[in-house]
Amino acid sequence: MDDLASPIPTGSRVDFLVIAEMIEEGARVLDVGCSDGALLKLLTEERNVDGRGIEISQSGVNRCVARGLSVVQGDGDTDLAYYPDGAFDYVILSQTVQAMKQPVPTLHQALRIGRHVVVSFPNFGYWKIRFQVGVQGRMPMTDTLPVYWYETPNIHFCTVRDFVEMCTAQNIVVRKQIALNHHGRRVKLGGGLRIANLFAEQAVLLLSR
Amino acid sequence: MSTARKKPEPGTEINLDDLPCNFARFGKDQPLELDCGLKLKPLTIAYETVGTLNADKSNAILICHALTGDQFVASTHPITGKGGWWEMVVGPGKPIDTDRFFVICSNVLGGCMGTTGPASINPETGEPYGLKFPVITVSDMVRAQAMLVDHLGIESLLCVTGGSMGGMQVLEWLAKYPERVHSAIPIAAAAKHSAQNIAFHEVGRQAIMADPEWHGGDYARHQTSPSAGLAVARMAAHITYLSEAALHTKFGRNLQDREQLTYGFDADFQIESYLRYQGSTFVDRFDANAYLYLTRAMDYFDLAADFGENLGAAFQAADSRVCVVSFTSDWLFPTSENRDVVRALNAVAANVSFVEIESDKGHDSFLLDMPEMFDVMTGFIDAAANRCGL
Structure with a gap:
């Protein structure tokens, strides 16, 4: 495991810590699907970012604004179109892309309004998932996918390999890819994407046009 | 100037110069330029302040009242005897905390609670203006408020807020005086008055x-x-x-x-x-x-019209933090129209929050006990104050 570049409070979600490391001080950031604003708050406090959020649940939005964060109620699938080109340094899609109706057009919108896009998502190639589907014949449930199939908001699952392949096909540049195992530790990519695809429970990717 | 007038009902006669509030008086050398092309002079603005202005005059919050509101935002109304119209929001420890902030609320231009309006004396005739009073706009109202803010020696406002017609004034402040507004909370408002309204x-x-x-x-x-x-x-x-x-x-x-x-x-x-x-x-x-x-002023309000029908352009220069608030059951200024404002702000990458509050009380919700709105205002204003080092 690599040590984090600067001290960030533990107790935050591990993918948040990895995302925070990718973002420089004072950057303009849009967090799409920011939920209760935990990542925005972390980035505001630790990276002094000019942060904004979009969240679909009204109660989530109201909690964010009451915490002093700048968040609008909206749908990431449709509302990125209202922002101008290059409005942000980073657009973050944290555990969001798999719940979107149109992940690819949304990614292109995110890359239009942001210089970089940070994506984190659960890896469907993770061995426990393969085991649950392939051997047990059950829809998978893991720590990053903790709900039953009939309750999940996720509709577009993919593996790390699938995602990287989609990026290639869409001419999206993958600047960084960080795979995290069940313990939130980084999976060494020395073994190649296939190994990461087997042992990563989730992945965080830094993308650009 | 004298603003004494006959009140409509016997027993309620009140000399407006005796109202328990402050008056800013602008003489003939300080005319208010109106959108209709006329100049209004002299001009009196009746206003209430609550709290204390700090040494560098950086803690002022301007509250814009709605159509039938007035300057008595947090004190007993001299005619009705009822409490201030937003006393749940304005006061010590309230969302607009008067222990920290200096609150200004003025009776709107064209109103009837001490600010110059159609019932004021027309200096040319010595009689009340009546319909000789020039037709005013929301823009004129805000220009008059800016004169008051100047008069108080305040360069920029920590926050401008208000609901309904007050929210229209907030949007007008954002569009016309962006450099003077650190943050803004337009509530249950719209960038234009709809045909239905x-x-x-x-x-x-x-x-x-x-x-x-x-x-x-x-x-x-x-x-x-x-x-x-x-x-x-x-x-x-x-x-x-x-x-x-x-x-x-x-x-x-x-x-x-x-x-x-x-x-x-x-x-x-x-x-x-x-x-x-x-x-x-x-x-x-x-x-x-x-x-x-x-x-009439509300009917005429169409912010985009002043900016080539492009609402985004109205907010182009706004560096302010904005929090738009709407209510689910408000059909006079529905969420959709508030969202139009949000989208226009997004289009210029402004720092905007948008909160829709669940309420079955309709448009008047902003005047009622809405804990969720109070929490949002508290958090938003606190963040704005922190940014200004308050």
Whole structure:
């Protein structure tokens, strides 16, 4: 495991810590699907970012604004179109892309309004998932996918390999890819994407046009 | 200048110069330039302040009142005896914390609670203006407020907020004085008045003008006032401030102090009695011509029109933090119209938050006990204050 570049409070979600490391001080950031604003708050406090959020649940939005964060109620699938080109340094899609109706057009919108896009998502190639589907014949449930199939908001699952392949096909540049195992530790990519695809429970990717 | 006038109802006569508030008086050398091309002079602005202005004058919050509100935002109303219209929001430890912030609320231009309006004396005739008062706009109202803020020696405002017509003024501040506004909370507002809203206002105006006591707006000279017409205008408007659900819950088809229908046109139903009461108390504190002028100003409001029909351009220069608030059951200024403002702000990458509050109380929700709105305002204003080092 690599040590984090600067001290960030533990107790935050591990993918948040990895995302925070990718973002420089004072950057303009849009967090799409920011939920209760935990990542925005972390980035505001630790990276002094000019942060904004979009969240679909009204109660989530109201909690964010009451915490002093700048968040609008909206749908990431449709509302990125209202922002101008290059409005942000980073657009973050944290555990969001798999719940979107149109992940690819949304990614292109995110890359239009942001210089970089940070994506984190659960890896469907993770061995426990393969085991649950392939051997047990059950829809998978893991720590990053903790709900039953009939309750999940996720509709577009993919593996790390699938995602990287989609990026290639869409001419999206993958600047960084960080795979995290069940313990939130980084999976060494020395073994190649296939190994990461087997042992990563989730992945965080830094993308650009 | 003198603003003494005849009040409509006996027993409520009050000299507006004696109102328990402050007055800023601008002489003939400081005319207010109006959108209609005329200059208004002299000009008096009646206002209330709460809290203490800090040494570097950086803790001022301007509150813009709605159509029938006034400057008594947090103190007892001198005519009705009721508490301030936003005393749940403004006060020590409240969302707009007067232990920390200096609150300014002025009676709007064209109003009837001490600021120059159609009932004020026209210096050219020595008589009340009546319909000789120039038609004013929301833009004019805000220009007058800016004169007041200058008069108080305040360069920029920590926050500008208000609901309904007050929210229109907030948007106008953002568009016309972006450098003077650190943060803004437009509540239950819109960037333009819809056809439906203009329609309701027109019904109200026609009710006033159909009252024979209106005398072409010259009722002061006839020692009377079109109270019946103004009351009907208020009744019609009051319906638009509520919601069907709220009316159903509060009144349903309940009868008023009777067991059965009377087969007449008395107020059989509670809702009728309630509206009649709202109308009759309103005329004690409001001037009919002021109602005509202020509703007209709202009808004329179309912020994008001043910016080539591009609402985003209106906010191009805004570096302010903005929090737009709407209510689910508000059909007068519905969420969709508030969202249009949010999208225009997004289009220029402004720092905007947007909160829709669940409420069945309709447009008037912003005046009521809305804990979720209070939490949002507290958090938003606190963040703005922190950014300003307060």
